Amino acid sequence: MKKRILSGIGMVILVVVCVCVFLLSKAGSTYYYSQIDNSKMEQGKSGGGVVNFSGSLDYSYTLFSYNEKGKGKDITFGASRELKEGAFIRFTVMPIRGVLEWEEVQYDELPAAVQEQYTTPK
Structure with missing residues (x-):
C-alpha cells in the first residue's frame, strides 16, 4: 500500500515538473x-510582453500580425517606451502565455509570406 502511494506521489511530481519545464521553455x-x-x-495601459526594470509596462500595442505562413491575427504586447514608427518586429508567442519576447527585425529578415x-521600404 505504501509503495502505491509513493509511486502515485512520484508520478504527480513528474507531471508537475514536466508541465513547468514546458511552460518555462519556448x-x-x-x-x-x-x-x-x-x-x-x-499609453499607461498594461499589456502582454516583457516587463521593464521598474516592473511596469508604460505602453500597450495591439497590432495585426502575421505568422511565417502569412496567417494573421491581432497581438497585444507591452513596451517600456514608444517604439519606432514603421519598424518591423518579431514576436515569440505561446498559446497560453502570450508574448514571451519581441525584437526589431529588418524587412529582409521577414519570411516571404509576411513580406x-x-x-x-525605401
Missing part, C-alpha cells in the same frame, strides 16, 4: 511579425 512557441503603428498604442503583406 517549446510550442510561434513567431509572428508586424510593423509598428503608433496610432495603435495606448507580401507589406510594401518594400
Whole structure:
C-alpha cells in the first residue's frame, strides 16, 4: 500500500515538473511579425510582453500580425517606451502565455509570406 502511494506521489511530481519545464521553455512557441503603428498604442495601459526594470509596462500595442505562413491575427504586447514608427518586429508567442519576447527585425529578415503583406521600404 505504501509503495502505491509513493509511486502515485512520484508520478504527480513528474507531471508537475514536466508541465513547468514546458511552460518555462519556448517549446510550442510561434513567431509572428508586424510593423509598428503608433496610432495603435495606448499609453499607461498594461499589456502582454516583457516587463521593464521598474516592473511596469508604460505602453500597450495591439497590432495585426502575421505568422511565417502569412496567417494573421491581432497581438497585444507591452513596451517600456514608444517604439519606432514603421519598424518591423518579431514576436515569440505561446498559446497560453502570450508574448514571451519581441525584437526589431529588418524587412529582409521577414519570411516571404509576411513580406507580401507589406510594401518594400525605401
